[in-house]
Amino acid sequence: MYIHSIYKQIDEKKTLKDYKSDLKQLSKINLRRSSKFNILAVLGAIKVTKNIQLSSKLGIYVTSEYGPINDVHKILRVVNQEDYIVMPFDFLNINSNNVSFYVSQALKAKGKNMLLSSEDLSFEKGLYIAQFDLETKVIDDILIGNVDESLEEIKNYHNYISSASDMISKDYSIWFYINNKKENSLAKIDIIKEIHEQKQVEDFINMLNSKNIYINHLAKKLQKEYDINLIKEIHSSSIIEKFINSNMKELYYIALDRNSKGFIFKLIK
């Protein structure tokens, strides 16, 4: 399958107000009371589809590790109080599935939309599922986003996440428009291979003769044995953008969870 458009927004200092203001310039959708999570997603989806005629059989897949975590944080403060009242918008904002609805509404898309998660590999597993929908012709085009809010508002957030304990958490909204048409594409996702154990990765790397092998933080231990590169962001989907904007002709991207399950992707230009 072929990538036709990509958009990456990674920020550490932008506020909800900033994002709302950015969105206002792009769309009339009313997200006045909505979460940063929803707005980040809608912004990215609008930008990545800017010059694209959307297909009627478009599948929208929002993938996320933490969902609307800052709104969950907010509501958890409320519900343990005596005579607590959950305000309607606060409740709607913790319903993480709303994110794909808003993306769909902003784009006036009628196809399927969903939010998918898989510990440490939400984007990779989501892409695997989206590819399946494309392959079985349930959809003609994939709009997939990897969206997460920064965890900086959560005290000691490193205690809860398994990856990249030495890194700053940022707002991520990374989006791809993908289909089976080769013409005018930016890159091809040539292989998506599921991995069950580290040995499979090692066998795969041993077979390769490439300098362009990138791994996520949870696969870091492989660097001891092999001359491979570490993806610098917590969200490893960012490597796809790096590949597209580089001179590399091919790239292998390995994303594992802490139990060494995961995926190998091969990208070519």
Added chain:
Amino acid sequence: MNAYITGTSLICNIGDDYKQIIQNLKNMNKENYLSNLKKIFEQKAYYKIYNYDYSNEKRYKKIIKKVINNAIKEAGLSKEEQKDLYIFIGSTSMEMAVNEEYRKNYEKEESNLEFKAIGNGSIGEYLENLINSKHKSLLFATACTSSVNALCYASRLIKEKKIKRALVVGLELFNKSTYGGFSSLMLLSKKKIYRPFDKHSDGIILGEACSAIILDSKKRNENDFAYLSSSNICDNYSETTSDPSGIPIFEAMKESLEKASLQLNNIDCIKAHATGSENNNSSEANGIKQLFEYYNSHTKITSLKPIIGHTLGACGTNEIVLMLYAIRNNFLPANFGFEKAPNEFVFEPLKEHYPISKKQTILFNYVAFGGNNSSVILSNKV
């Protein structure tokens, strides 16, 4: 290749195993329904799971463990087959109750942790470890269609020979955030009588339940249900209500029939979503009306939420398991609480349990917040 349901399990308000659930379901009738509700809603209008009075975290684990073990046992899977199960999970609130408990303990300075986990992926990892699965689990968050969408993906992956077998889990346990949210949206029944499609229906009554379904490429028993088809359509009308015309709901049901190359007269019963909210009652009834008109035919309609409550993201698999239990016992469950339909309805759901043979083709319909509509057809006639 087909995907067959070879193992099922459910823990809900009316029991925590097959025998208990079916016995209680068989005993339910028009006469005792209202008195039962009075009894179970004495403290709160909520369909609670009984006999799991532990901390929220322990409760989650106990319920999940039992439901999965029972489904695996029913499917007769070996340890090796268990390892090869791909895990699909559907839920609205995921682990919210556990996070609420962690926050409470943190505020009481009894713990240093504000959260059990950030994000919901850890539930998947817990299940992977529980059954020793070698595959990465996937969580679906599409509101009330979460677990049915999980089931449809698992089934399609088996049909297309991408995977051999799967474990699908629907999980929804009580938490204050969800209950408070539905309450503030004014969607809950004030009269505390669950009666979807009835003229006097006045809202939703929430419930908690957890179910597990084992899907396999091979049939194990003659009456195992097969996945025939499904559809998933987006209705952009509103975040919390369906298009009142019912068109997207009709389209979802029609598409699943077309994909299965079936006519409406091939369907023995439609299990409606039927939340009992004003909008869902009328929009789904409109969708069904259009379906009946399109096929110039009709079929039986029922709904299961009056039995176990609206279990949100888990209702997909919860209601499939409950329905299959009833079919195994030669009846379709009644749409309890229903007495009289509004004038514009073209159907009356089943008022009492309806005797049937064990061979059935059922269309399960689901509608969710965020306009996510899903229909799935299961049959054991193939």
